[in-house]
Amino acid sequence: MFLSCQKETKRQVYNYRLFTDDSINVSSKGLKYVNHYTGFETFESTQLNEFTKYQDSLVKNYFDKPSYKAFEENINNLTKSNFVSYGKHRPLNDSIAFVTISKDSTTFLAKYNYKTNDVINKIEFPELEGASEININYNGKALSFYNETDEGHKLFVYSYPKKELLFSTNEGVNPYFYLSSTWFGENSIAYIAFPYQDNATDSYIASVNLENKQISKIFSHKDYPNANNENWLIPITSSSSSPILQAYVANAGDIYESFYINREEFTKPNPKWNRLAAIHDSTTYFGDERNGKFIYRTYINNKLVVQQADITENGLTNKETLFVPETDSNIGEIAVTKEDIYVVVNEDGIDSKLYKITNNGNELVDIDYPTVNIEVYNSFADIDNLVFYTTDWGKGTAFYNVNGKGVHTNLLTDPYPKEYDNITYEVISAKSHDNKEVPVTIVNRKDFKLNPDTKTIVYAYGAYGINATPLNKDAIQKFILDGNQFIIAHVRGGAEKGQQWYFDGILDKKENSWKDVLSTVKHLRDSNLVNKERVGLLFGSAGGISCGMALNEKPEWFSAAAGLSAGMNPLRLTNHENYSQSDQIYDFGDVETEEGVSALYKMDPVIHFNSLKEYPPTLLMVGEKDDLVPNSASAKYIAHLQTSNSKTTNPYLYLKYKDEGHYLPNDAFIKAIFFLESEL
Numbered sequence: 001m002f003l004s005c006q007k008e009t010k011r012q013v014y015n016y017r018l019f020t021d022d023s024i025n026v027s028s029k030g031l032k033y034v035n036h037y038t039g040f041e042t043f044e045s046t047q048l049n050e051f052t053k054y055q056d057s058l059v060k061n062y063f064d065k066p067s068y069k070a071f072e073e074n075i076n077n078l079t080k081s082n083f084v085s086y087g088k089h090r091p092l093n094d095s096i097a098f099v100t101i102s103k104d105s106t107t108f109l110a111k112y113n114y115k116t117n118d119v120i121n122k123i124e125f126p127e128l129e130g131a132s133e134i135n136i137n138y139n140g141k142a143l144s145f146y147n148e149t150d151e152g153h154k155l156f157v158y159s160y161p162k163k164e165l166l167f168s169t170n171e172g173v174n175p176y177f178y179l180s181s182t183w184f185g186e187n188s189i190a191y192i193a194f195p196y197q198d199n200a201t202d203s204y205i206a207s208v209n210l211e212n213k214q215i216s217k218i219f220s221h222k223d224y225p226n227a228n229n230e231n232w233l234i235p236i237t238s239s240s241s242s243p244i245l246q247a248y249v250a251n252a253g254d255i256y257e258s259f260y261i262n263r264e265e266f267t268k269p270n271p272k273w274n275r276l277a278a279i280h281d282s283t284t285y286f287g288d289e290r291n292g293k294f295i296y297r298t299y300i301n302n303k304l305v306v307q308q309a310d311i312t313e314n315g316l317t318n319k320e321t322l323f324v325p326e327t328d329s330n331i332g333e334i335a336v337t338k339e340d341i342y343v344v345v346n347e348d349g350i351d352s353k354l355y356k357i358t359n360n361g362n363e364l365v366d367i368d369y370p371t372v373n374i375e376v377y378n379s380f381a382d383i384d385n386l387v388f389y390t391t392d393w394g395k396g397t398a399f400y401n402v403n404g405k406g407v408h409t410n411l412l413t414d415p416y417p418k419e420y421d422n423i424t425y426e427v428i429s430a431k432s433h434d435n436k437e438v439p440v441t442i443v444n445r446k447d448f449k450l451n452p453d454t455k456t457i458v459y460a461y462g463a464y465g466i467n468a469t470p471l472n473k474d475a476i477q478k479f480i481l482d483g484n485q486f487i488i489a490h491v492r493g494g495a496e497k498g499q500q501w502y503f504d505g506i507l508d509k510k511e512n513s514w515k516d517v518l519s520t521v522k523h524l525r526d527s528n529l530v531n532k533e534r535v536g537l538l539f540g541s542a543g544g545i546s547c548g549m550a551l552n553e554k555p556e557w558f559s560a561a562a563g564l565s566a567g568m569n570p571l572r573l574t575n576h577e578n579y580s581q582s583d584q585i586y587d588f589g590d591v592e593t594e595e596g597v598s599a600l601y602k603m604d605p606v607i608h609f610n611s612l613k614e615y616p617p618t619l620l621m622v623g624e625k626d627d628l629v630p631n632s633a634s635a636k637y638i639a640h641l642q643t644s645n646s647k648t649t650n651p652y653l654y655l656k657y658k659d660e661g662h663y664l665p666n667d668a669f670i671k672a673i674f675f676l677e678s679e680l
Helices: 046-063 066-078 418-422 474-481 499-503 511-526 543-553 570-575 594-602 632-644 666-679
Strands: 024-028 031-035 084-091 096-103 106-113 118-124 132-136 142-149 152-159 165-168 181-183 188-193 204-209 214-220 232-236 244-250 255-262 274-277 288-290 293-300 303-312 315-323 329-336 341-347 351-358 361-364 373-379 386-392 396-402 407-409 423-431 437-445 456-460 485-489 535-540 560-564 618-623 652-657
Touching: 031 594, 046 632, 046 652, 046 666, 066 474, 066 666, 096 132, 132 181, 142 181, 152 188, 181 232, 188 232, 204 232, 274 293, 274 315, 288 329, 293 315, 293 329, 303 329, 315 351, 329 373, 329 499, 341 373, 341 386, 351 373, 418 423, 418 474, 423 474, 423 511, 437 474, 437 511, 456 511, 456 543, 474 485, 474 666, 485 511, 511 535, 511 543, 535 543, 535 666, 543 560, 543 632, 560 666, 570 594, 570 632, 618 632, 618 666, 632 652, 652 666
Parallel strands: 456 485, 456 535, 535 560, 560 618, 618 652
Antiparallel strands: 024 031, 084 096, 096 106, 106 118, 132 142, 142 152, 152 165, 181 188, 188 204, 204 214, 232 244, 244 255, 255 274, 288 293, 293 303, 303 315, 329 341, 341 351, 351 361, 373 386, 386 396, 396 407, 423 437, 437 485
């Protein structure tokens, strides 16, 4: 049914160019190690530029061939021309919502009737093409969004339905850090601004009054000593009736500080901000305000729970615990509506349930169970509607609307290719090195049978307490439909089996993450669930630690590896200009302490690269403007591979995407799966 990527009958011999390894001996907090390719750590250095230019030619030669073009074409054929995307929405009441819809490469606005599933008042809106962070105001008469200009991304505000430009920011915003805006009343918007420069410590939250177009800086990075260039300032408001605006100083790992401002203070020249939560309050996630109560998630005894508290000038008081998950479960998200509070609970990372908190206990919301993942899409504390979506390997993405009186599927759901009906999955467990049972999801065709041509890709993440959920990428689905299998190892460092599962995969326990990867692969090999010579490894971001260390220990177990924006050199992160360790202190270690340096050293794939072993074909891809993981992490690893195997038939490729950040475009996934399938 599909064209396959087969190994070339005559494999190319690579005579890799050797680059100068300007290694230095480093001593830090009593620990000594060798830092290889030190010159790669300086942006725009001659050494790094020469290395990248050489890699570009290798990558071009690898992908510039008919088999890749055929692979790409088959993936594009999976996506139907009448694809409909249900975009941002704002409920106006219990029946009508204001929505954005994308269809046939056109984005338009409409009012949508929940009860009849009818689209009304459709209006095309070309200005929304390429827009991000679309926000619709409370009465559905205006919307804001960020879009790219020659001067960077700017915030635009348009009226509806007349499409009149009401406001736009003067200076560009750097999209590689963070974009966010929120309405605070009918005519005021609070938005985040990062000046378009590498150093983001000058970021701020501003507000604009649409009646007089007055702009005010209301919350600044510079006011808080704990903030740095990886902290994001995020403005949030819960509903049109909420008397407060929230501001968070956050990063990828934890929320460090949270504050709020009352509506009467909002327009003052120097508004007074009150603290909601501080670092020592443990980790308090984004919450909702309703009737003077703050509803949020927080840790109690290493367990994530839902609490409610009064908002006062002295912080949160009269705290009440509303929901505690079972031992091996984890709270994913919460949502607050006018009448109800909803909680998403994940079990083993592969079975999500939605509960409604009631006075009589916790009520399970009736949808088509089981589903792999549930995420809140939109909820407002002044509207009795919650929109959430589910993702599943065989069903794609489905949107639901619930108003406390029942659930029905929103017909404006992304249709998935009919071929996806042939995809199924099962969950098994693999015993790790310390006898812990690791959940393992195996995804394949309903008529799957292992044969000598079957290829397997193993994916793992294991960081920040994030569950590994379905990757709805057509390249992966095509790989499965070709008769292969995609396997997810739900390793420690995620929270698939509760918060302790997360804590057992961080800092000095990080070894459990890559031991879980290796234990999963060993179980698959020993149980004859895979062809031992056709197993590949896929990873990204912080998953580079788990999978990079697994590769270092057992490279012979893998026939290919591919990573996207992979953190392969965590110990050296802070040696780069404009990179801080704020995202990694809690999970990986603090370079200012002996314990932190020791933990980071033990988990660093670049430092522990084994030049005496032969590694499988490897592709590492990065974004030129990645603000979370420096390009040098992947560049060093590929340089090690090429130097240790200067003459080989194994491709070791480094691909840099120009003008991209940490989150790479879909093209990167297509190339990753093509590379893995070709080399297996």
